[in-house]
Amino acid sequence: MDRRLALVTGASAGIGAAFARIYASHGYDVALTARRSERLEKLAEEISLRHGVEALTFAADLAEPRSPAAILEHLTAHGRVVDALVNNAGYGVPGGFLESPWETHAAFLQVMLTAPTELAHRVLPGMAARKFGRIVNVASLAGLIPGSPGATLYGATKSYMVKFSQSLHLENLGTGVHVSALAPGFTYSEFHDANDTREQISRSAPKWLWMGADQVAAAGYEAVEANRPICVPGAPNKAIAAAVKLIPDAWALALMASQGPRFRGKV
Numbered sequence: 001m002d003r004r005l006a007l008v009t010g011a012s013a014g015i016g017a018a019f020a021r022i023y024a025s026h027g028y029d030v031a032l033t034a035r036r037s038e039r040l041e042k043l044a045e046e047i048s049l050r051h052g053v054e055a056l057t058f059a060a061d062l063a064e065p066r067s068p069a070a071i072l073e074h075l076t077a078h079g080r081v082v083d084a085l086v087n088n089a090g091y092g093v094p095g096g097f098l099e100s101p102w103e104t105h106a107a108f109l110q111v112m113l114t115a116p117t118e119l120a121h122r123v124l125p126g127m128a129a130r131k132f133g134r135i136v137n138v139a140s141l142a143g144l145i146p147g148s149p150g151a152t153l154y155g156a157t158k159s160y161m162v163k164f165s166q167s168l169h170l171e172n173l174g175t176g177v178h179v180s181a182l183a184p185g186f187t188y189s190e191f192h193d194a195n196d197t198r199e200q201i202s203r204s205a206p207k208w209l210w211m212g213a214d215q216v217a218a219a220g221y222e223a224v225e226a227n228r229p230i231c232v233p234g235a236p237n238k239a240i241a242a243a244v245k246l247i248p249d250a251w252a253l254a255l256m257a258s259q260g261p262r263f264r265g266k267v
Helices: 014-025 037-051 067-077 102-130 152-171 198-204 213-225 235-246 249-263
Strands: 005-009 029-034 055-059 084-087 133-138 177-182
Touching: 005 014, 005 067, 005 102, 014 029, 014 037, 014 084, 014 213, 029 037, 029 067, 037 055, 055 067, 067 102, 084 102, 102 133, 102 152, 102 177, 133 152, 133 213, 152 177, 177 213
Parallel strands: 005 029, 005 084, 029 055, 084 133, 133 177
Antiparallel strands: none
């Protein structure tokens, strides 16, 4: 195949689907993975017809430890290698830390932390050998601000994705491999529907804080092409990320203690 291939996790909707369309519009074939096979097939058909590229699908649950290897083995069987990786799959676990059993948290950490790290580790050697690669790790503004009560592990995993991306970015300078963390704020997608916080979030977050999934993905694509280690899309989100660096930690934590529950479905 002459065309490069972009692998997008969590590609069935939202930011993942937007990334798949963007990469296809730039001439990439795409490999789409998520749990919902019907959604993937529909998106693959749309992309193939619109952009004339190959769209491969592989339904997988990244909560299963075997999934990252299985996805890449599926691509190898089709004679393909990964030139661009978008680690987008993710979700939230509402409530406090002890409100969910450990099994729920363990699955969450597998999807949000272990799987994207493993995928990057598996595809990076080939990217380095070919002197070309793109890795976008979809983090969150939550990874750049202090922790808040509720959704306890979400911000922690997103902070990890930011630091992980920064380190990979530095390790691969001058190699042709670009690594960026994308840290959006509130984004119109199915994220809040999946964890039943849509109504609460819609009441709590003003409209000017929201961005469309297409806008977010476009910003992420531009950032990784420019090899910027982190991208915070949207002026309000940039202002928030900058502000938390300037105020004392104690003040920031007090603010999160008072305002965090509004956005976590607790009030």
